[in-house]
Amino acid sequence: MKNIAVIGVGYVGLVTGTCFADLGNRVTCVDVNEERIANLKQGILPIYEPGLEEVVRRNLAAGRLSFTTSYAEALNCPEAPAELVFIAVNTPTGVDGEAELRYVRAAAEMIAQTMDHPLIIVNKSTVPVGTGDWVADIVRNKQPKPIPFSVVSNPEFLREGSALSDFMNPDRIVLGSLDEEAAQKVAQLYLPLRGPIMITDPRTAEMIKYASNAFLATKISFINEIANICEALGADVKEVAAGMGYDKRIGRAFLDAGLGYGGSCFPKDVKALAHMANVQGKHPQLLEAVMQINADARRSIVAKVRALVGNNSTHLNRLEGKTIGVLGLAFKANTDDIRESQPIDIIRMIQADGGTVKAYDPVAMPNAAKVLHNVKLCADAYEVAEGSDALILATEWNEFKNLDLARIKRIMKQPVIVDGRNLYDPPAMRELGFIYRGVGRGY
Ligand code: UDX
Ligand code: ADP
Numbered sequence: 001m002k003n004i005a006v007i008g009v010g011y012v013g014l015v016t017g018t019c020f021a022d023l024g025n026r027v028t029c030v031d032v033n034e035e036r037i038a039n040l041k042q043g044i045l046p047i048y049e050p051g052l053e054e055v056v057r058r059n060l061a062a063g064r065l066s067f068t069t070s071y072a073e074a075l076n077c078p079e080a081p082a083e084l085v086f087i088a089v090n091t092p093t094g095v096d097g098e099a100e101l102r103y104v105r106a107a108a109e110m111i112a113q114t115m116d117h118p119l120i121i122v123n124k125s126t127v128p129v130g131t132g133d134w135v136a137d138i139v140r141n142k143q144p145k146p147i148p149f150s151v152v153s154n155p156e157f158l159r160e161g162s163a164l165s166d167f168m169n170p171d172r173i174v175l176g177s178l179d180e181e182a183a184q185k186v187a188q189l190y191l192p193l194r195g196p197i198m199i200t201d202p203r204t205a206e207m208i209k210y211a212s213n214a215f216l217a218t219k220i221s222f223i224n225e226i227a228n229i230c231e232a233l234g235a236d237v238k239e240v241a242a243g244m245g246y247d248k249r250i251g252r253a254f255l256d257a258g259l260g261y262g263g264s265c266f267p268k269d270v271k272a273l274a275h276m277a278n279v280q281g282k283h284p285q286l287l288e289a290v291m292q293i294n295a296d297a298r299r300s301i302v303a304k305v306r307a308l309v310g311n312n313s314t315h316l317n318r319l320e321g322k323t324i325g326v327l328g329l330a331f332k333a334n335t336d337d338i339r340e341s342q343p344i345d346i347i348r349m350i351q352a353d354g355g356t357v358k359a360y361d362p363v364a365m366p367n368a369a370k371v372l373h374n375v376k377l378c379a380d381a382y383e384v385a386e387g388s389d390a391l392i393l394a395t396e397w398n399e400f401k402n403l404d405l406a407r408i409k410r411i412m413k414q415p416v417i418v419d420g421r422n423l424y425d426p427p428a429m430r431e432l433g434f435i436y437r438g439v440g441r442g443y
Contacts, residue, residue, distance in 0.1 A: 011337070015052065016167070019167040075115055082119065099127060105138060127206060161335045177201075226257070238440075259439075309390045325358045326359040327397075329359055362399060391417045
């Protein structure tokens with residue numbers, strides 16, 4: 001059992017802190033957002049993550065998990081002074097594509113000014129290579145009097161929607177530090193999970209995170225490029241991915257063609273890695289192609305809608321007078337996150353083309369309502385379909401897998417479905433009388 005402080009209660013911090021508490025540690029989470037902390041004290045979560053609420057409530061009740069806005073309370077509690085503090089604040093994209101570090105800086109400064117005993121500072125946020133050294137400099141410079149500390153980089157690999165099981169069943173734990181003893185102390189926290197633990201230097205650990213996410217993003221862009229070619233040549237990308245996936249060197253994971261990658265990590269991390277390369281005078285050609293193909297995946301969905309129901313005009317407003325229904329607003333299923341969401345981008349493109357949009361998502365609508373304008377948010381998929389000229393399947397929620405498609409066909413103005421997630425079977429859709437387009441399903 002260790003005493004741990006976690007800074008930031010977003011997706012990363014809340015999952016990390018809660019899971020460490022569930023493993024028997026005493027965890028205090030601190031955040032500058034007072035409303036989030038007040039709610040969390042009552043077991044009300046700021047995010048939707050399957051299974052998380054129950055584990056938060058259980059650990060709150062057991063007294064292993066607590067929430068505060070006070071760094072002093074989190075770090076220096078007299079009965080349980082923190083031995084380790086995890087930085088898990090957000091690192092949004094800056095104007096040039098770089099990861100913005102102002103929240104990390106603020107957290108490091110607060111730690112330096114508050115700590116009254118030696119600490120291990122663990123960086124969980126995805127930060128540019130070299131940030132570990134930078135955090136150490138900030139803490140050293142901002143401490144009112146010198147107190148020993150170490151910095152360990154410990155990148156997170158949690159997927160939203162399956163973050164709890166990803167935490168509890170890690171493919172690997174990566175730790176980067178120049179202080180072997182500090183790295184070993186962090187490693188001890190993870191021993192119950194029985195995943196492989198790799199200890200390396202901080203820059204390499206930081207790079208492992210970027211390289212991993214960039215590689216997965218590359219797999220997605222690769223299969224989207226293949227999908228494009230499949231469409232032209234009459235092959236089926238789903239079968240192609242299955243056939244490729246049998247090769248252990250390739251693997252089937254992350255070969256789903258569709259709308260390209262969205263979310264708070266891949267878009268930001270690929271951009272940030274390319275930015276780091278450019279700053280060093282390297283030309284990240286592959287990463288640039290990955291980003292271009294990803295942007296095209298969204299455009300190509302709108303192009304399909306235009307081709308199927310658009311007005312025969314060379315001008316803008318090719319979707320004027322048309323109602324397009326969008327099923328799903330989150331960047332993937334099982335999350336309410338709409339950061340870099342493909343459906344939201346697609347909706348804006350349709351609106352720019354003069355189209356009217358109706359949409360539905362099982363959990364992301366409150367978040368989407370904050371950023372969308374003039375979109376009719378509906379109670380379910382059927383309300384979206386009613387009177388629509390075309391439907392776009394944009395997020396692969398389970399509840400869209402078993403829709404009453406015969407009913408959908410009856411209530412749509414035109415039976416046109418553009419399936420951005422390849423959820424449905426093309427011959428079955430044609431059999432039902434739909435004009436159906438998936439992604440890369442050229443037969
Ligand atoms: C990702 C990483 O997977 C995780 O390790 C961590 O570093 C945070 O970032 P996350 O963003 O939650 O997790 O989602 P992920 O499941 O990786 O999907 C990212 C995007 O790629 C989603 O928009 C998803 O729809 C898309 N995707 C994924 C595809 O288009 N095709 C695929 O085959 C897989
Ligand atoms: P992520 O997806 O990386 O976890 P989120 O945006 O979901 O990012 O959450 C980040 C959290 O960090 C937010 O709750 C935010 O209020 C919090 N935060 C940002 N800066 C600080 C800071 N200096 N101290 C404490 N919490 C912070």
